[in-house]
Amino acid sequence: MLKKPLLLEHKLDLSILIVFISIFLLFIIGNPAVFSRFDIYYSFMSTIPFTAILAMSVTLIVVLGMMDLSFPSVLAFASWIFGTVFTVTGSMPLAVISSLAVGTLAGYLNSVLVVRIGVPSLVATIGSMFFWRGAVNVVARGKGISLVAAQDTFLYKLFVGRLGGMIPAQFLWMVAVAVFFWVLLKRHRYGAHLLFVGDNEQSAEMMGINVKKVKTIAFMQLGAFSAFAGILSTLEVTYFWPSQGQAYLMAALAAVFIGGTSVFGGMGTIFGTFMGALIIGSLEAGIISIGLSGFWIQFIYGLIIMASVSVYATLLRKQG
Amino acid sequence: MTDKDKTPKTTTPAAEYDKLLEMRGIYKSFGHVHVLKGIDFHVNKEEIVALVGDNGAGKSTLIKTITGVHKPNKGDIFFKGKKITIHSVSQSRSLGIETVYQERALADQQSMWRNIFAGREITNRFGIIDVKTQRKETERLLRESMGFTSKAITVDSQVVFLSGGEKQGIAIGRALFFNADLIILDEPTMGLSLSETKKVLDFTRKIKEHGKSAIFISHNFYHIYPAADRFVILDRGKIAGNVKKTDISQEELVLKMENLAKTGIFE
Numbered sequence: 001m002l003k004k005p006l007l008l009e010h011k012l013d014l015s016i017l018i019v020f021i022s023i024f025l026l027f028i029i030g031n032p033a034v035f036s037r038f039d040i041y042y043s044f045m046s047t048i049p050f051t052a053i054l055a056m057s058v059t060l061i062v063v064l065g066m067m068d069l070s071f072p073s074v075l076a077f078a079s080w081i082f083g084t085v086f087t088v089t090g091s092m093p094l095a096v097i098s099s100l101a102v103g104t105l106a107g108y109l110n111s112v113l114v115v116r117i118g119v120p121s122l123v124a125t126i127g128s129m130f131f132w133r134g135a136v137n138v139v140a141r142g143k144g145i146s147l148v149a150a151q152d153t154f155l156y157k158l159f160v161g162r163l164g165g166m167i168p169a170q171f172l173w174m175v176a177v178a179v180f181f182w183v184l185l186k187r188h189r190y191g192a193h194l195l196f197v198g199d200n201e202q203s204a205e206m207m208g209i210n211v212k213k214v215k216t217i218a219f220m221q222l223g224a225f226s227a228f229a230g231i232l233s234t235l236e237v238t239y240f241w242p243s244q245g246q247a248y249l250m251a252a253l254a255a256v257f258i259g260g261t262s263v264f265g266g267m268g269t270i271f272g273t274f275m276g277a278l279i280i281g282s283l284e285a286g287i288i289s290i291g292l293s294g295f296w297i298q299f300i301y302g303l304i305i306m307a308s309v310s311v312y313a314t315l316l317r318k319q320g
Numbered sequence: 321m322t323d324k325d326k327t328p329k330t331t332t333p334a335a336e337y338d339k340l341l342e343m344r345g346i347y348k349s350f351g352h353v354h355v356l357k358g359i360d361f362h363v364n365k366e367e368i369v370a371l372v373g374d375n376g377a378g379k380s381t382l383i384k385t386i387t388g389v390h391k392p393n394k395g396d397i398f399f400k401g402k403k404i405t406i407h408s409v410s411q412s413r414s415l416g417i418e419t420v421y422q423e424r425a426l427a428d429q430q431s432m433w434r435n436i437f438a439g440r441e442i443t444n445r446f447g448i449i450d451v452k453t454q455r456k457e458t459e460r461l462l463r464e465s466m467g468f469t470s471k472a473i474t475v476d477s478q479v480v481f482l483s484g485g486e487k488q489g490i491a492i493g494r495a496l497f498f499n500a501d502l503i504i505l506d507e508p509t510m511g512l513s514l515s516e517t518k519k520v521l522d523f524t525r526k527i528k529e530h531g532k533s534a535i536f537i538s539h540n541f542y543h544i545y546p547a548a549d550r551f552v553i554l555d556r557g558k559i560a561g562n563v564k565k566t567d568i569s570q571e572e573l574v575l576k577m578e579n580l581a582k583t584g585i586f587e
């Protein structure tokens with residue numbers, strides 16, 4: 001048996017792992033007191049999952065060579081539905097189901113614009129980004145919704161409870177979602193079709209792949225996972241607020257590209273996105289704790305993004 | 321798509337028909353443009369038919385009536401002895417007719433084993449791909465069926481590293497793997513160098529070795545003379561000539577084609 005050459009995909013995954021380890025080594029060396037205690041990791045485990053889930057879900061859109069900027073707005077609208085339904089009916093399951101349904105529907109609307117009408121995804125989702133954020137502003141009238149009453153429900157514990165008083169449940173959800181997306185992209189028929197369509201749409205059509213369906217599903221799952229991330233983040237702070245989700249847009253996209261997924265479509269790595277989200281999510285706390293002021297945060301984000309995408313571009317070029 | 325399409329069919333036993341494909345009196349026009357004017361055309365079993373003719377002669381239109389892209393205005397099509405009407409590309413595929421195009425066949429960044437099974441993945445009932453089997457079958461197809469020997473080409477190779485001729489080879493191999501009975505090659509050597517063209521011709525021969533048939537379309541019959549069994553010459557929507565290779569040398573064919581261009585008669 002021939003020794004298998006290291007595939008590009010594995011090279012990408014390896015480089016993101018190295019970046020991740022180096023950054024954490026830097027943190028640990030920079031502030032051993034903070035980074036040797038559990039507290040900081042506990043805080044990472046409770047805050048990172050929202051970005052990570054969104055980032056992994058949007059990876060599928062990027063694999064198709066498309067873009068979606070509307071997911072933070074969809075998240076906000078679905079969260080408003082969640083908060084409102086819960087407040088009105090007092091039923092947590094009903095609130096969850098209606099929120100997920102509305103998120104999926106919003107994703108479907110994006111797919112109608114992109115797949116049926118033929119609007120480029122970037123353009124279409126700029127529209128829906130304003131549309132759903134505007135919808136939230138209109139219905140919420142700038143007011144938040146307190147969900148303290150949700151703390152007594154079973155679903156609250158299932159979604160954001162603390163396992164053994166230590167592990168935030170959303171962290172476990174993030175891991176489960178990561179496994180789900182990895183299997184979907186690398187081992188499932190749908191993932192194979194996603195990669196094929198993103199790579200060569202004409203050829204995919206010739207091979208009998210239902211291109212429209214593949215794209216529609218991609219947008220719908222992002223809508224659903226946006227709602228899911230919205231539910232988790234709303235429950236975590238037991239509060240809905242109208243500008244919810246806005247901070248996730250750039251963080252999630254940065255995670256995707258730091259992870260090595262190509263903006264041109266046809267290739268993508270869930271592992272990379274996952275690592276990217278961990279890096280993006282831990283930088284802020286890490287930078288502060290090694291003694292740099294908060295003014296450095298964006299600067300260092302920028303540095304890491306530019307460096308990592310340069311490495312990937314080089315790997316791609318060398319390969320050709 | 322039904323499950324039957326996804327897994328390779330077992331080779332069908334010799335059936336009760338003498339012509340794999342037969343077309344009788346095919347007419348096709350687009351508005352006032354009469355493109356096909358009463359075409360009689362057939363493909364025998366284990367035969368490579370070269371469809372030759374000038375630009376605009378109607379070659380692509382003729383094959384599109386076979387692959388379900390166009391519906392003829394008049395005429396009958398028989399496949400394996402049965403009269404058929406072809407409504408769609410996917411229907412012609414499930415009948416066992418597959419088309420190989422130059423650029424549209426494969427996805428560049430995907431590995432070989434994903435390309436071979438694109439759209440026809442081997443999965444369990446949850447849709448999880450049987451990677452092991454797909455890789456194993458791809459390996460077999462590369463080495464045994466298509467005779468790839470280069471160690472640089474593996475089941476994990478991305479298609480982007482293949483040469484143009486090799487890409488055609490993979491696409492032909494894929495069609496054979498899924499037991500297409502009739503493989504249509506539309507200008508498969510277009511834009512390829514002489515040595516790459518030779519590779520495509522070698523792969524085309526494999527089609528016959530596997531007991532299948534092919535229609536090889538080109539307006540450069542120098543490219544197809546070596547691989548073809550029979551030449552069908554199309555001229556302005558009509559069949560101008562039909563010769564077996566055993567009855568004509570390459571030089572004679574060239575002369576007759578030149579004559580056709582000058583006088584409109586293939587003689």
Ligand SMILES: Nc1ncnc2c1ncn2[C@@H]1O[C@H](COP(=O)(O)OP(=O)(O)OP(=O)(O)O)[C@@H](O)[C@H]1O
Nearest residue numbers: 350353355373374375376377378379380381382539
């Ligand atoms: N969809 C269509 N609508 C109108 N006219 C068409 C259509 N498709 C083909 N034609 C015309 O039919 C004629 C034959 O075209 P066809 O593509 O079949 O030729 P060809 O033999 O494949 O030529 P080439 O060698 O250049 O590929 C041309 O005059 C072309 O303009």
Ligand SMILES: [Mg+2]
Nearest residue numbers: 379380381506
């Ligand atoms: Mg043509």
